[in-house]
Each structure stands twice: as structure tokens, then as C-alpha cells.
Amino acid sequence: MKRFNSSDSLAAFISITSSKEDRTQNTNQGYSRDFQAMLDSLEEEDYIEEANLGSEKKRRLTLHQVKALEKNFEVDNKLVPERKLKLAEELCLQPRQVAIWFQNRRARWKTKQLERDYGTLKANYEALNLDYSNLEQKNEALAQKVKELKAKLREEIVDSSHSVKEECHVSESDNHDFSENKNSSAVTKDHSNVSSSNELMNCFNLTDSRAILGNRYQVYQPHLMKLEEQSLFSAEESCNFFSVDQAPTLHCYFPEQ
DNA sequence: TTGTGTTTTATTGCCTCC
């Protein structure tokens, strides 16, 4: 527990009188010598009276004292006992007053530092928030674009499916002999009937959407199923219709192989 | 002049370190 001792009162009195000196220096310039003396005596009476009454009224430090303390605080915000005593002596203050001033000054500095940190964090948060909003907008735009492209792709698939059906119907009537006259050995794996296969492939000369479609086989599989369902061709015959990567042949395409 | 909000000085109680 820290308590004042008897020397503190004396130091307080010294502090008070020194404050008076500074104050008169600061405020009473420009008066006549007599008037100045009168003011000095009046103020001295006041201070002595206060001191005699044991008044413990707070007295603000003079500008000179505060400036000196601030300067020392900038050098080091902690006080070692030697520096405290030296400062107290230089500024006509109690060592305790110097210690208290530094303590309060540290508290003020800490508060300011917290405010600065808060400001920095707030600025960082706002910048980050802005970045996030921008990214979110870009993300939404990209999602919209993907949606549009998917819709477009669907349309193209539907269109091509219709055209395949129509073309196949036409082919069925035109090449009726092909499907009827052939027997199981008509289409052989030696690919002898190249010309007719070319014709057939022409029927399926689909719009080359290779640029759009990544995996043609998968994409066109439903069409293949429809063709099979309609019994337009045998399973073997329907093979390889969409293998546009190769020269049009009647090679069967077996994904397992 | 006065009420009110802010700043500064000082106290108190607790904690840590040597």
C-alpha cells in the first residue's frame, strides 16, 4: 500500500510555489513593476494560505513542467528511480508526482494506441469487405454466364437430336433396300461395303459440335438409344455413326474394347 | 453565470517481480 509520508507535504508545498512562479511568468508579463509586485504578493498570499490550510487541492502542472515531462516520456516511457529523482529535482516536483504523471501518461498513450489499432483494423476490415463484395459480384456474373452457356448447349443438343431423327427417317425410306436386303452377313467386319457406309455416314453428317462437346460419345448416347429403340438399325449398324474422328466406316464402336 | 462534458492529477486496491 502506498501512502504519503511527512516529506510529501513539504514537497507538495514546494511544488505549489514553483507552479506559482511559472504561472506568474506566463500570465503577468507587460504590467508595471508595482502592479506586478502587488500581483505577486497577492498570489503568494493565496498559495501560502492554501499551503497553511493543508489544502490538498489539485494543481495542474505548468506548461514548462509538462513539456519537460513529455520530452522525457518520448525518450523512455518508463521511469528508473534515478531519472525520476532527477526529473523531480529539475522540475521542482515530488518524485511521486513524476511517477504519477508517467503512469497517467502511459494510460493515455495506451488509450490512444487502442484507438489507432482500432482504426487500422477497421480500415483493413473495410478493404477486405470491399474485396469480398467485388469477388461475389464476379462470381455471380460467372455463374450467370455458365447458366447461359448450359442453356445454349441444351438447345443445340435438342436441335441436333431433332435433325438426326428427321434425317434418319428420310434415310430409312431412301435406303430401304439397305436395311431390308442386308442379311446378317451383309455388314461384315471386313468393311467391304465402304460406299454404302459413306452414304450412311453422310446421313449423320451432323453439325460438328466437337468444339462444344467434350465427350461426344456420352453426349450422343441418348440419341443412340433412341435409334436402337426405333429399330432403325441393328446394334452393330448403329455403331460408330458419330465417330467423326475417323474416316467414315462401319467400324463398330465398343466402348469396353 | 451556470450547467455540463472533458482533461488532468491523484488515490486505491490488486498484482508481479526481485
Place this chain on the structure above:
DNA sequence: GGAGGCAATAAAACACAA
């Protein structure tokens, strides 16, 4: 256990609008 730091708080001093 004493010295010193810190947080919380009191109280005086100060600033300022009405």
C-alpha cells in the same frame, strides 16, 4: 515484504455553449 506498475475511479481544473 517492499517497490513499482496497472486498472478503475474520484475529484479538481478547465472549456464552452446557452
